[in-house]
Amino acid sequence: MKVNAGAPATDAAIAEQDLQAQERAEDQLIMHLERDQFVAETSRAVPRAALSTRTTAALWALRVFVVLVSLMVIYTFFEQLH
Amino acid sequence: MSTQATAATGLREPQLTDEDRARSHDRSRVHHARKHKRRWHLMWLLVGPGILAMLGENDGPSMIAYASDGAQYGLGFFVPFIPILFAMAYVCQEMCMRVGAVTHRGYGELVLQRYGRVWGWFGAGDLTLTNLVTLIAEFVAIRVGLAYFHLGSGVAVVLGLALVVFTLSGGRYWRWERIVLGLAAFNGLFLLAAILVKPDVGSIAGSFDFTPFPGGGFNTLLLLLASTIGATVTPWMIFFQQSASADKGMTPSDVAHGRYDTALGAVLAAIFGIGALVAGAALLPHHGSGIQGFAGAGFPEALKHVAGGAAGTVFALGLIEAGAVAILTISASTAYAAGECIGASHSFNSSPRGAAVFYAANIGVALLAAVVILIPGAPLLSIALNANVLATVLLPVSLVLMVMLANDKGLMGPWANKRSTNAIGIAVIAFVGICGAAYGIDSFLQSVHLIGS
Secondary structure: OOOOOOHHHHHHHHHHHHHHHHHHHHHHHHHOOEHHHOHHHHOOOOOOOOOOHHHHHHHHHHHHHHHHHHHHHHHHHHHHHO | OEHHHHHHHOOOOOOOOHHHHHHHHHHHHHHHHHHOOOHHHHHHHHOOHHHHHHHHHOOHHHHHHHHHHHHHHOOOOHHHHHHHHHHHHHHHHHHHHHHHHHHOOOHHHHHHHHHOHHHHHHHHHHHHHHHHHHHHHHHHHHHHHHHHOOOOHHHHHHHHHHHHHHHHOOOOHHHHHHHHHHHHHHHHHHHHHHHHOOOOHHHHHHHHHOOOOOOOOHHHHHHHHHHHHHOOOOHHHHHHHHHHHHHHOOOHHHHHHHHHHHHHHHHHHHHHHHHHHHHHHOOHHHOHHHOOOOOOOHHHHHHHHHHOHHHHHHHHHHHHHHHHHHHHHHHHHHHHHHHHHHOOOOOOOOOOOOOHHHHHHHHHHHHHHHHHHHOOOOOHHHHHHHHHHHHHHHHHHHHHHHHHHHHOHHHHHHHOOOHHHHHHHHHHHHHHHHHHHHHHHHHHHHHOOOOOO
């Protein structure tokens, strides 16, 4: 029976080549994304902005106004149903 | 900062997820097209979120609203008003695209992280409410279209849900986007319907002077304004375009193409919207005001009697398309918002196992709306009519936070809003806010009999 003594060495070389090709492909993929596009980066929260008291008050005023008008629209909707 | 620069500065590369790999694959094609100066191929690769947001908003209730306007009031006022509204929509949507491309984050997560959980959850709450109501209206619109072919609500529900599941099945943003873009192209059926009713071209051209102004009472005018605005700019569009731009992998270098995409979407949506208006106006001399747009086969059936079977069939198919595309885009916007606010994975590039909240919200909200239209005796007509108005009333807060994000130099750097964009943005918010509030308050005072109708 013939034994191919070089086979394990060849297999290891092929496996190494595959690994290198895989790493190259991975590097290629990484190069097409900007650093802050990675899921690992976008999963980090952006820092909280410091809103001035005036801005916060204006946002709350708008919010309350919009909720009130929405309630009026919803009330009118149910009124019209009857 | 590109990863080539990262390597140069010696920073450690982040670990790649499946979502990164899928996005990187899409980006490699963009890089290739840009490198080889293949302009049209680059355009083809980068269009999507803008067209989908605009044509998604040419949804079932909107097209029925345009056709109703045409049938009741004719072409005057609305032919020039629709392009103005889409110009307003362009201003808002361009900001969404730009913020998404620069920050790579969706609207919901940015508002939540930057301005606090209260504002993030308020926005998500508004979105869920308006999306649910609008989705019910989309199923109703599909039902109206199918009723023309003697098919019932059950078929509308199966069709809508099957489309949602089918488009989600690929696990890739690119696949989802291309399928929905392919479907959205059939929004052009409304233009075909307009051609089939053989309109007087002179009267269309002549209506660009805003005359004749729609008659009727003050409240009717406010309702027309509020519902037509709600047919053009809505909270879901803001959530959708920013999140989709980020999910697509757009970067600041793609902002110019993002603008072309949004502008093309606005132009197409305005043309197809006017198409529905012109088709509806064919019913004006035939007592069009008596037609209930959401009842039975409504408009398609009426068009068949006035302009022939082809016009009716095309309009019915258009309604099915408009409802179907909107179900896909509105469900997607809900899914993005759910994932972003909970802090879970929110991408079409993730597998259902990796982004369970995203996929569950996408299917769940469509399923919930589908269940409502199967409830016997549910006030579907009223829900459909009020969907656009509710969206208009709730829109100003989302728009204000959008303008704040687009002005945030810490996030946007050199891509922050210019003064002219802010001036137009604030004018749009004021106009939308005043119209929505005026209708809401006037209708309420009438219903509690504090003022006469």
